[in-house]
Amino acid sequence: MAFTWKGDLKVNDLKQNEKDFWQKYIVTLPEHERPTNPHVEAQFAGNREITDDLLELYLIGKKTAGSGLVEDYISSGAPLPKVGNYWILLNSRDEPGCILRTERTITHKFKDVPVEIAIAEGEGDLSLAYWRHVHKEFFRPFLSRWNVENIEEATVITEFFKVVYR
Numbered sequence: 001m002a003f004t005w006k007g008d009l010k011v012n013d014l015k016q017n018e019k020d021f022w023q024k025y026i027v028t029l030p031e032h033e034r035p036t037n038p039h040v041e042a043q044f045a046g047n048r049e050i051t052d053d054l055l056e057l058y059l060i061g062k063k064t065a066g067s068g069l070v071e072d073y074i075s076s077g078a079p080l081p082k083v084g085n086y087w088i089l090l091n092s093r094d095e096p097g098c099i100l101r102t103e104r105t106i107t108h109k110f111k112d113v114p115v116e117i118a119i120a121e122g123e124g125d126l127s128l129a130y131w132r133h134v135h136k137e138f139f140r141p142f143l144s145r146w147n148v149e150n151i152e153e154a155t156v157i158t159e160f161f162k163v164v165y166r
Contacts, residue, residue, distance in 0.1 A: 018042045018088050021096035025165035035086070039079075042088040042096070047138075054123075055089050055097045058163055063122035069139060070107065070155040071146040081105050081159045100161040110135075111152040120160060 014022065026034055057063035073080050085102040108114070110132075118131035136151055148154045 014040065014042055014088070015094075017094075018090075018096055021088060021165075022086075022099070025099050028165065035084070038086055039082075039084070040086045040088065042090055048092055051090065052092050055091055057122045058089060058100065058161070059098055059166060061163070063120075064162075065117065065120035065122075065158050065160045067113075067117065067121065067135065067156050067158040069110075069146060069148065070157050071148050072142065073157070075146045081157060085159075086164075087161070097166070098163050099165040101164045102159045103162050104160045105157055106160075107155055107157050109152070110154045110156050113156055113158075117156075117158050120158070 022040060054063065068081075070080065072078075081102055083102055083104055087100040087102075089097050089100060091097045108117070113128070113131065115128040118128045119126045121131060123134065124130035135156075139148075139151060139154075143149075143151060143154075146154075
């Protein structure tokens with residue numbers, strides 16, 4: 001599922017438990033590998049109802065990607081995901097569960113998303129049919145806000161992640 005954007009957060013804008021989790025990660029790195037001026041956001045994996053299940057998929061390595069619509073980023077004024085961004089994934093109790101780093105991004109029209117994206121997202125039966133169904137349902141309530149008339153023509157941006165800390 002897509003992440004719900006909380007704004008252009010910097011490390012100093014995180015809640016204390018998120019800052020503490022980030023610092024625990026940073027001290028595991030050699031000084032020369034520590035990111036300078038990183039873009040770090042704290043998010044639920046999807047929405048609060050399914051976040052624990054999605055977090056678990058990341059932790060066991062089954063989920064290595066997440067997708068959103070470019071139109072969402074544009075309408076909210078949020079920057080598009082980019083390589084090197086960090087995500088502190090929160091569980092349903094607002095506790096950090098892991099830190100992800102964006103390794104690459106790719107875009108497709110919704111109608112052209114390949115099965116490899118469905119597999120990388122690691123949800124359901126890993127089929128493209130399942131991916132299309134759950135993403136249509138997830139995005140449907142927001143389409144008019146994002147000025148999307150036909151989801152098939154919307155642009156999907158997929159981030160591929162690496163769990164760098166748990």
